[in-house]
Amino acid sequence: MSDFIGDWHALVILFVAGVIPNQIWRMLGLWFGGGLDEGSELLVWVRAVATAILAGVIAQILVQPPGALASVPGWLRYGAVVVGFAVFMLSRKSIFAGVIAGEIVMLSGKWWLG
Amino acid sequence: MTVLTPGLLDAAGIRQPYAADVALPPLDSPQWQSPFRAFGWGMRSVGSTVLTLVLFATYLGIGALAHDSHFSLAWALASTAFVWAGPAQIILISTLGSGATIVQSAIAVTVSAIRLFPMVVSVLPMMRTPQTRRRHLILVAHLTAVTLWVECFRFLPHVPRERRIAFIHGLGCGLVCVCLVANTIGYTLAANLSQTLAAAILMLTPLAFLFSTASNCREFADVVALVLGLVLFPLATQLNSGVDILISGVVAGTVAYGVHRWRAQA
Known part of the structure; x- marks a missing residue:
């Protein structure tokens, strides 16, 4: 059971660093949302920054891979993303097809490397 | 069963190729x-x-x-x-x-x-x-x-x-x-x-996130933010600031916003 819960300290950090900074925006939306114009310039900027941060997260996992992903060489990680993206575009933006293609490239590359 | 016209409910231009089948009872059921x-x-x-x-x-x-x-x-x-x-x-x-x-x-x-x-x-x-x-x-x-x-x-x-x-x-x-x-x-x-x-x-995480974000891109500025965000992150890591993602994100997002303004004026 203690393995399941782990360290209580980490759960406190989850709330301070994760839950509160995240929920605050939903609750602000609930409280003050009515008066905001959806097409306002501020929201265009916010959306662009949010998209770019998400892109940074994707890049971080690929460039500084966590755990088992670090056992896959860099060129193979990037190659899998490039091929997956090509399939995504060719399949009329099917997220599913892109993910499967990327996974196949990574797994077959890893298998080929032995 | 409700029959839907495809494309009728496009959520603000988001692609929904599967929007044709919503299997819910009629509104007055x-x-x-x-x-x-x-x-x-x-x-x-x-x-x-x-x-x-x-x-x-x-x-x-x-x-x-x-x-x-x-x-x-x-x-x-x-x-x-x-x-x-x-x-x-x-x-x-x-x-x-x-x-x-x-x-x-x-x-x-x-x-x-x-x-x-x-x-x-x-x-x-x-x-x-x-x-x-x-x-x-x-x-x-x-x-x-x-x-x-x-x-x-x-x-x-x-x-x-x-x-x-x-x-x-x-x-x-x-x-x-x-x-x-x-x-x-x-x-x-x-x-x-x-x-x-x-x-x-x-x-799975980077692949699923990249493609779902890419399919949500509505404007050219969204594409700029996505691509620049990917490219700038490795550069931002050189700064070793601890908030590298924040730096690359704000820079890339602001440039994308600039592109949006520039295109709106052009």
Whole structure:
């Protein structure tokens, strides 16, 4: 059971660093949302920054891979993303097809490397 | 069964090739009289969206990521139930896992979460009635994330207004349950699988996120933000600031906004 819960300290950090900074925006939306114009310039900027941060997260996992992903060489990680993206575009933006293609490239590359 | 014209419900231009099949009772059906049944219909609708598969893959990856970053399973499940935003959870796990301080992680999480504000603002008017109090909408606001936001535009026109909150509670809770199961499976697999398969599960996260973000790009500025955000991150890591993601994100996003302004004037 203690393995399941782990360290209580980490759960406190989850709330301070994760839950509160995240929920605050939903609750602000609930409280003050009515008066905001959806097409306002501020929201265009916010959306662009949010998209770019998400892109940074994707890049971080690929460039500084966590755990088992670090056992896959860099060129193979990037190659899998490039091929997956090509399939995504060719399949009329099917997220599913892109993910499967990327996974196949990574797994077959890893298998080929032995 | 409701027959829909494809393309009728495009959520603000988001591509929904599967929008043609919403299997809900007609608006005037007695099925909608009980809020509990509306909740049930919401839960069942989890099975009729492709995005559920994408969410499943993402949360499989988050479970594996939590394991490989040495968090407990309860921690991973609590993060899904209480944060309920994939990007924020990944940022939290990857920043804390790579040694950032609580303040640095909190800043990165809160910036990524700003996008929830416009989502909540645009979703809530769809289910408000004159009798609705703000507290009735708290759980809806909590459940609002990109998947639910997209699905609201697809499903809600087929749900009577006074049952929409119950329906969304059902849909949202169903999606949370799917993701909790995915977390558990991903976490367990990462602990027990060969290194190759564990790597494959971790790889799901960047792939699923990249493609779902790319398919949400509506304007050229969104594309600029995505591409520049990917390219600038490796450069920003050279600064070793602890908030590298924040720096590359704000710079790339601001440039993309500049492009948007420039195109608007041209």
